[in-house]
Amino acid sequence: MERGIFLQPANIKNKMVREHLEKTIFQTVELAEILRFQSKIKTGLERFCIWGVIPGTKSKWNKIQMGDLVAFYSEKKFYLLGQIVDKFHNKTLARHLWGENENGETWEYIYLIDPDSLIQIEVDLEKVIDVLNYSPNFVLQSALYHQNPELMELFTDKLLEESDKSQDIITTVQREKIVATIGKYRRNHSFSIKVKQNYDNKCAICGIPNEGAIVDAAHVKPVKDGGPDIEENGIALCKVHHHLFDAGLITIKDGKLAVSPTASSDLRIHPLISEFESKNVVLKRTSEKFLKWHNENIFKG
Numbered sequence: 001m002e003r004g005i006f007l008q009p010a011n012i013k014n015k016m017v018r019e020h021l022e023k024t025i026f027q028t029v030e031l032a033e034i035l036r037f038q039s040k041i042k043t044g045l046e047r048f049c050i051w052g053v054i055p056g057t058k059s060k061w062n063k064i065q066m067g068d069l070v071a072f073y074s075e076k077k078f079y080l081l082g083q084i085v086d087k088f089h090n091k092t093l094a095r096h097l098w099g100e101n102e103n104g105e106t107w108e109y110i111y112l113i114d115p116d117s118l119i120q121i122e123v124d125l126e127k128v129i130d131v132l133n134y135s136p137n138f139v140l141q142s143a144l145y146h147q148n149p150e151l152m153e154l155f156t157d158k159l160l161e162e163s164d165k166s167q168d169i170i171t172t173v174q175r176e177k178i179v180a181t182i183g184k185y186r187r188n189h190s191f192s193i194k195v196k197q198n199y200d201n202k203c204a205i206c207g208i209p210n211e212g213a214i215v216d217a218a219h220v221k222p223v224k225d226g227g228p229d230i231e232e233n234g235i236a237l238c239k240v241h242h243h244l245f246d247a248g249l250i251t252i253k254d255g256k257l258a259v260s261p262t263a264s265s266d267l268r269i270h271p272l273i274s275e276f277e278s279k280n281v282v283l284k285r286t287s288e289k290f291l292k293w294h295n296e297n298i299f300k301g
């Protein structure tokens, strides 16, 4: 899945913003404090950087996916970059952390950032405007979300460059981890491109072309199980076949599409399955080794 970036205005000239940055970004917030207000946190971290947006920005916040980047912006420059690890709506926590603004609103659409991923950057708004083809007079007033490989490169390139320089403002940053995180993004990005190219940008099972970004570069052995970002562990699948594959309802066995006996009859007779069951799936660089792993560990055979 293509990673996105959340462009977050946070004007450091504003005293309230500075206080919020100090309290919930630089000093970080302990998991226990969050758990008093929010019962479920998906990641295993012990502390977080936290930020949020007011209800007016909810539609942009809705687009954030775990693993996306956030770039903080002030006075024509993006100055902080981090990786988002969770998000949730919680008005009580927001009030507890930041109170409310002059309109009685609070930053209740919350996202959590991995503190170890946080890094100081310097990316000019001008360059972002360039990449996004916005008017030169564009003013970044409220948060924006973009899934744009070029934009992602602009920020991550900067990071790799900057990672050798000395740190001056943010002292808590752990550079090695940041570089590793960013390196992972770049590998992910090229993984996705290569795998889809290998399959001619079509689903390996049904052949639907990648229009409307319907085709994913799926990991055969999932990343969470230690599956690597290499072409041999990738297969191009449309959203439907990707989900069924990850759920263990289908797999590729002996070069053919196999359907799990646990699949319902409604699923089994659906054309997206029945038309392709037991038919050949032509593999393009996808390795049998990883498929075997999928057969044995994910597929409900």
Ligand SMILES: [Zn+2]
Pocket: 203, 204, 205, 206, 207, 208, 237, 238, 239, 240, 241
């Ligand atoms: Zn498909």
